[in-house]
Amino acid sequence: MQGDIVAQGIELMVYGMGTVLVFLTLLVFATTGMSRMVNRYFPEPIPAADTSGSADTAVDARLVAVISAAIQRHRVAQAHEKQPGSRQGS
Amino acid sequence: MQGDIVAQGIELMVYGMGTVLVFLTLLVFATTGMSRMVNRYFPEPIPAADTSGSADTAVDARLVAVISAAIQRHRVAQAHEKQPGSRQGS
Amino acid sequence: MQGDIVAQGIELMVYGMGTVLVFLTLLVFATTGMSRMVNRYFPEPIPAADTSGSADTAVDARLVAVISAAIQRHRVAQAHEKQPGSRQGS
Amino acid sequence: MENLAQLWSTSGLAQMSLGQGVMILIGMLLLFLAIRKGFEPLLLVPIGFGGILANIPGGGLAYSAVENALYSGDPLLLAEMAQVLGLAEVEQLKAGLAAASLHSMTAINVLALEAGFSDGMLYTFYNVAIASGVAPLVIFMGVGAMTDFGPLLANPKTLFLGAAAQFGIFATVLGAAGLTALGVMDFSLADAAAIGIIGGADGPTAIYVSSVLAPDLLGAIAVAAYSYMALVPLIQPPIMRALTTAEERRIEMVQLRPVSQREKIVFPLVLLILVALLLPAAAPLLGMFCFGNLMKECGVVDRLSDTAQNALINITTIFLGLGVGSKLVADKFLDVSTLGILSLGIVAFCIGTASGVIIAKLMNRFGSTPINPLIGSAGVSAVPMAARVSNRVGLESNPHNFLLMHAMGPNVAGVIGSAVAAGVMISLVGG
Amino acid sequence: MENLAQLWSTSGLAQMSLGQGVMILIGMLLLFLAIRKGFEPLLLVPIGFGGILANIPGGGLAYSAVENALYSGDPLLLAEMAQVLGLAEVEQLKAGLAAASLHSMTAINVLALEAGFSDGMLYTFYNVAIASGVAPLVIFMGVGAMTDFGPLLANPKTLFLGAAAQFGIFATVLGAAGLTALGVMDFSLADAAAIGIIGGADGPTAIYVSSVLAPDLLGAIAVAAYSYMALVPLIQPPIMRALTTAEERRIEMVQLRPVSQREKIVFPLVLLILVALLLPAAAPLLGMFCFGNLMKECGVVDRLSDTAQNALINITTIFLGLGVGSKLVADKFLDVSTLGILSLGIVAFCIGTASGVIIAKLMNRFGSTPINPLIGSAGVSAVPMAARVSNRVGLESNPHNFLLMHAMGPNVAGVIGSAVAAGVMISLVGG
Amino acid sequence: MENLAQLWSTSGLAQMSLGQGVMILIGMLLLFLAIRKGFEPLLLVPIGFGGILANIPGGGLAYSAVENALYSGDPLLLAEMAQVLGLAEVEQLKAGLAAASLHSMTAINVLALEAGFSDGMLYTFYNVAIASGVAPLVIFMGVGAMTDFGPLLANPKTLFLGAAAQFGIFATVLGAAGLTALGVMDFSLADAAAIGIIGGADGPTAIYVSSVLAPDLLGAIAVAAYSYMALVPLIQPPIMRALTTAEERRIEMVQLRPVSQREKIVFPLVLLILVALLLPAAAPLLGMFCFGNLMKECGVVDRLSDTAQNALINITTIFLGLGVGSKLVADKFLDVSTLGILSLGIVAFCIGTASGVIIAKLMNRFGSTPINPLIGSAGVSAVPMAARVSNRVGLESNPHNFLLMHAMGPNVAGVIGSAVAAGVMISLVGG
Ligand code: NA
């Protein structure tokens, strides 16, 4: 009975690990095949994931730039207000 | 029995469609009456729905204006930075 | 039986109110002790709650300042555009 | 070796039936329509995916513990089950279970659970979300919280158009009854009523009525309802053009009066009182709808209204969709009745559209204010798609004529109309 | 014709009782108070609406399947039910059901379900959300996640004020017992305890205790609790002014010390341990409260804390409110006991306010640091309304004296205090 | 006086057992690790807090109504319960209940409920969220909606690494079986399988498998799984360094190709079909995972995807965590088997890490494209921690070598791998 459980454990290991390997191997083939089919027969104009990513980044970059510029202007403006004579002097 | 179900279907149609019509007709009267009562006895200073709508729009318009202005300023500032001599020249 | 429920009510009041008092008194001691222990043996560099609060406030204040400045600039800019001669005149 | 045999015998390939294969393809088709063609994706993505899951061979995700026990076929257990029902032969078990009393079912369920069988995931979702009636009601509450009755309040007469378009529902009931009388199909009156409600062009209403009157047909009815709602831009325009003259399509309507917030707050209560007085059977559906709308308009419970419009309706939609998917299991869906449902459903849409347009024409002819008959088609509901279709067809004839807001009145009236029709059905057929 | 008769007989007008009409008006009144007057709208909008739904004649939304069967009055079914209970006469059925064992109830429920009756929507919400105890606990978790114990930690002595104000609870228990002894009312000790908890000025606590000790009174208790919480700005100031001198009201308190984040993290655990050691019966309520607060303060599970404060508490509030509404059904709510509950509830609030103020006066007189007695009234909880009232009354006497943060200490202490009181009640009366 | 005695006897101090004290300290330790050390706080904060609540003496929060009746010890009730089971002595009751049929349990439960006992709060959370299987599935759906399969699709061979790392699971099953054979522990094969799954480094998978195969060990397994996932940055680097040469650790991998959105949409469907054909027992877990991922990638149901990633997963996490806490009750957790589980769990992690690295070495040696063996360790899953560890150890040897994206492939492959392993276990052991 107690030897039994080890035997059962070994069996479970063999079949379990076997199934995992077979399953993921099939998944490797299925995925590779799928990717090839999609990219050959249904290609996207430009890889969407990247585009959206870069679009976001572009928008973000612009937003950051605008905000920094606003802050910058604001500081410059403040500096001018603090030195009332500066404008006339420039 | 099979004639039965058609008879039942007709009955269901008559009573069903009848109820829908009666119900919605009553709703037309109830709604019209309600609107008149509300607008006569409990009028709002200004129709709230519109106000809130236009307030939102106003805020949005202002926000858009401010942001565009910031972008505009930012571009002008960049242009100035790129042409260092322009300021003095203006 | 009906006198009974008043007696039970009094009992409930005495034990109930007693428990509430005892419990919250113990909580006063436990809390005071806990605060002392934490502040003596595990002090924070700066009280976190306040810091975070003031940090938020600072950020908010700055944001408000920046946005107001942007609006201000925007108005000034608009004013200038409306009075085309003003710039040259300044 | 024994393990290998056990693994193989539990694999899907070894157990796949033709029906399951077909249903998996149908699930894929629904996903394709939802994702590529934009067919009501919020519902058809979960329904399609649920349909695939339901048909995984050997998965039993859409079956109850008892059904799973039945299909696994352990002879001793089946014999015990047959004994509970007093059946001599195990072969009679399936029929016996369908007719079993609640009391025997409880005993048989205990047998199945003790033997290690359990309810499938989708079966649980269906029971908790749909059989209980909760999911369609919660979605209706969310829809109420998203609905603006302003255009309807500005022009209450458009309620008549919402009523007219429900004729599609009842004509379809009659059609289903007729097909049964002719021996083409075999629908009960309850089935016919549930099929007719597809013509209401209202997903949650259709699901709610089906779950009460014809749970077995729920999968096909839900798929038909959402698919045809997605097809509204294709189905309606030809009918609208055929029934109207170019002159009529050009009619410009007077601008809607502004509606005060107070009217908007009081309207759901007026509707509720009318339901309470006249048609209590519609109270769950219209009650939750009015509750959602009141939360939106009253302005003091915005956090509840936001949750009803977002987190709550989204969570419910996920489980409703997967639960509907459980009814796409091959042995329930692949039936001649499904073809009947799909055919009757499209007829219902067409008749509803036509009735709305015709009544709008009559209202225009005999009423004092001009009504563009194109807004009549919006009375089938399918909010806001049908109103947009009215607007688009209107722009074809008159590029300066924006009918959208005018069509929103009959559009939301159609939601009320089909909920009323649902109440009548449940009250007359289900009682 | 038969159908027309059936439709009419199932309509609300034909079945409306006077009580239902009155209750619908009361529901409308609650909505009016919530929407126009701002009376705790987050709860009173769902409760009021639920109350209307519960009283839709013939709707049966607030009834169980068995009750719906009972009111429909099918003689054969009723006879079968009576037989299960061993009753000779159908007339005894209602009384028999109230006293039936869980076992017979199960059998009778099966009978009702098989006859096509089902649990009403609101009944289901009540069972799932409230009878299970889950909704009040989840709301308490959310409240914990919104509570800042900083002011309490800066001045732990204010916990005494939170204790003092609970005297209102126990005085009211005695009052309810006294009314019963005098024969004016007929409350059990459990009823009295549940009524007293209104004085805790804590909605979820009151609902939780009622659901355990006196489910039949839950509707009236919840309505009283939330209505009086909304009335705190009217109820408290006269009492506060009457019990304090102008001199006392002008007292300025020393500024609160800053409290470290670590203290805030450890505090809910200290409270939890004290509950575990002393009053396990309060563990569900205070445990969930501490859990919510720990999630908020620990800073590493912000996404859980956000959800507890938003989506989860909002969803739960919707169903809790509708579920409470199910207890506003006419034949349960329109009872002389409701009047007793409403009267005792306001007495509880007044006594609680007074005790808080008086103990604050004593603490000021005999303590070393000055305490403005006006913060004592905040000990009833009703967060944050009562603290704002303290602040406002304080500003009347001394325009530079901001008591808000000082009053937040007793305010949150009052939440703990009434949860402790709830634990004592359940432990002594419910066990 | 009697009341005082009752209050004292119901207090926690009077009832506290040593085990409960120890478990409360363990709960505190988990909270400390979660809050101060950042150990998977989203799960360990609720689990730790739930563990404290479960061990409140006299609170009975983690017990069913029947267990609460059993521990309260009312002799008459216990005698009645023993009678239902046909036991002569009350002392045999505990053993008798463990072996009771579902039918007798129902009767005994009715007895307990009628005597006023009720299910504890955490017991209810456990039943609704975990025993039903719903919470782990919903979390898996949310995880699916947060997973980006891009890196995996760009380099599908990394799936092998996700397979290899699952060797830790099966080696541990064998270890548990061996300890039982040696008489050190007493695990059944189902227990061994559930313990092994700790090596999958996937919280929801481990909880799901335990709830099916070994509910009694669920507390220890969940604590071990989440604790070791948090310890991945300490456990893995030494093993990774020991098994690789400096040369290998410096290998730079070719940049991943861009992956189109369409591939990302089709991938979950490919995976689903493969599951359907080969391993239906993994369908609930992987089905929900694929569903979440499809919702994310398809781009037409963003509101559902957002809810699955936020409100829904957060709500579920709260109740899952508290429910797991209910299994930290002293008399179930403080057992020698817990020590076994904790030891075996860490062994599982180490073996999984080592297998992943070794297979990556082999793939590098015998394959055409260079593979840095450090990404093999990410195959255990523990997303995204294990991938970050690969990246960090890689940077030590080559400061310009960013392995993060390369390691994300095996990382998400590990999630699939352990769900497949879970399916095999349930199919072979649970069937
Ligand atoms: Na409709």
Ligand code: NA
């Ligand atoms: Na209180």
Ligand code: NA
């Ligand atoms: Na894994």
